């Protein structure tokens with residue numbers, strides 16, 4: 001290719017970039033153009049990084065500086081515009097929970113890799129990673145596993161005790177994305193993915209795709225982006241869809257469990273559109289900013305309830321039933337709350 005053609009191509013590329021830039025600017029809800037530009041470019045760099053860095057198995061660690069940078073931009077400008085979705089204690093609590101998750105991950109990821117590698121020995125198929133369809137299959141299989149992991153985490157106390165951490169902030173901002181469990185890996189969240197090495201997906205690529213999903217889910221934790229274009233909202237998980245997931249309002253509870261693709265929620269009947277602004281957090285909030293208390297309190301409560309129930313079977317049922325379940329009706333599950341609400345509206 002000659003220099004002239006190259007130049008034309010570069011100019012064309014810039015023209016497209018500027019166009020999409022101006023378009024994307026309208027999606028961000030900051031009043032000041034400078035603030036919008038800053039956050040928007042932050043996101044663009046983060047997506048470029050995701051593209052380039054996607055051949056690194058330890059991708060997540062490289063993403064962390066971008067997470068901190070982006071949430072600082074969001075915190076600074078929302079503070080300037082007096083909107084303040086950031087609370088100092090809440091933000092440090094989120095950061096602490098994120099750090100704890102990375103630290104526990106050092107140990108547990110190695111163990112999970114070992115389990116996956118063992119299962120991989122008994123694989124049913126030899127999947128060829130040099131074929132394009134391998135990556136499509138890997139992506140869809142991971143996202144499908146994530147959906148069910150996440151949905152069941154909201155419906156079974158044993159998994160909820162770990163996942164509750166992610167819902168513990170009453171604010172919705174990029175920092176809340178860092179609120180991740182300390183106990184999920186050790187208590188078997190990876191079981192939802194074990195079928196993948198058995199099918200023949202190499203363990204390293206299963207772990208890699210989980211990281212891509214986690215990194216993708218960072219940018220959707222913001223109120224600074226309204227709705228994405230409708231074709232995007234139809235296929236992908238977006239800030240709007242995920243705000244619903246973090247809502248504690250009755251109609252928003254246990255909805256939108258998607259990782260990257262929202263299609264699973266649409267397919268399996270758990271989709272809810274964002275209507276009024278959600279009230280973020282839990283129906284009964286943890287009431288602490290101490291990361292260790294947030295990470296373990298629900299486990300403590302679960303064991304206490306199980307022991308106090310008086311019988312082994314009732315105790316076990318506490319672990320298997322949805323959050324809010326009680327043998328004596330003293331607390332209620334989402335379904336019971338919805339039924340109660342519907343009945344009270346009929347009479």
Ligand SMILES: [Zn+2]
Nearest residue numbers: 150154163166
């Ligand atoms: Zn959740």
Ligand SMILES: [Zn+2]
Nearest residue numbers: 166177221242
């Ligand atoms: Zn979330």
